[in-house]
Amino acid sequence: MRRAVTAAAVAAAVLAAPAAAQAPVAVKDRRGDVRGALDVVRVAMERGVDGRLRGEVTMAEDWSTSDLRTASGPQGSICLQLYTRREAGAEPPDYLVCATPPASGDELAGRVLRDRANGRPRSVARATPSRPTARTLYLRFTQTSIGRPAFVSFASEAVTRAARCPKPLGCRDTAPDPPGTARLTLRENAPPG
Numbered sequence: 519m520r521r522a523v524t525a526a527a528v529a530a531a532v533l534a535a536p537a538a539a540q541a542p543v544a545v546k547d548r549r550g551d552v553r554g555a556l557d558v559v560r561v562a563m564e565r566g567v568d569g570r571l572r573g574e575v576t577m578a579e580d581w582s583t584s585d586l587r588t589a590s591g592p593q594g595s596i597c598l599q600l601y602t603r604r605e606a607g608a609e610p611p612d613y614l615v616c617a618t619p620p621a622s623g624d625e626l627a628g629r630v631l632r633d634r635a636n637g638r639p640r641s642v643a644r645a646t647p648s649r650p651t652a653r654t655l656y657l658r659f660t661q662t663s664i665g666r667p668a669f670v671s672f673a674s675e676a677v678t679r680a681a682r683c684p685k686p687l688g689c690r691d692t693a694p695d696p697p698g699t700a701r702l703t704l705r706e707n708a709p710p711g
Contacts, residue, residue: 542574545700547693549578553683555585556596556676558693563598563672563702566658571702573598573615573657575674575693580652583626585678586619593619594678594688596655599699602667607697611673613664614639615657617647626655630663661704671699 544562551557557578564572575596586594595618599611610633617626628645643663648656664670675692683689694700 542572543700543702544574545694545698547691547695551695552691553689555579555680556581556594556678556689556691558674558676558691561598561672561674561693561700563670563700565661565702565704570658570660571664571670573659573672573674574654575657575676576651576654577676578653582652583619583624585680586626588679592679592686592688594676596676597674598657599673599675599692600664601671601699602664602669606671606673606699613642615645615659615664617645617655617657628657628659630659666704668705669701669703671701673699 542562542564544560546560547558549557549559558575559578560574560576562574566572575598586596588594595616597614597616600613600615602612604610604612612633614631614633615628616631617628620627626647628647629641630643630645631639632642633639643659645657645659648658650656661667673692673694673696675690677688677690679688
């Protein structure tokens with residue numbers, strides 16, 4: 519009788535416990551493959567205990583918000599490129615999750631953007647950027663904001679528009695090198711690939 523009660527208590531505790539965080543999926547990129555201040559050397563994604571997704575972009579050197587800011591014209595950005603249905607290399611990403619500089623100050627703004635066939639990407643949700651180290655940016659966002667896919671293939675891109683960078687594209691570094699991506703499975707019934 520006692521064994522049955524103990525087994526039932528353990529089962530109830532397991533069912534009541536929050537979902538475990540998913541180990542991050544990461545890919546490294548070689549150092550020194552770009553001219554700008556933002557040289558991406560690692561990109562990772564994981565699902566947190568709360569179900570939100572967290573992207574991580576790490577640079578080779580320390581960087582600051584001012585590396586993304588220009589006096590006039592378009593600003594720089596650090597983005598995750600997310601493929602939920604499209605094929606990387608053949609089509610643009612389905613979603614971008616980006617951090618951009620504010621007009622003044624150091625607090626980055628984060629947005630989830632959905633690509634549109636007939637226009638510029640449209641903002642669909644907020645993302646929460648944070649800086650755990652001087653080299654790394656985290657971008658947190660909900661699975662709902664990207665359509666709750668079974669899996670997501672991802673890469674990152676950092677763009678700076680320093681004076682020495684070509685106009686109008688700026689200095690860009692993508693990790694991994696195109697058309698490479700890494701893949702994070704979000705549901706067990708995700709198709710292979």
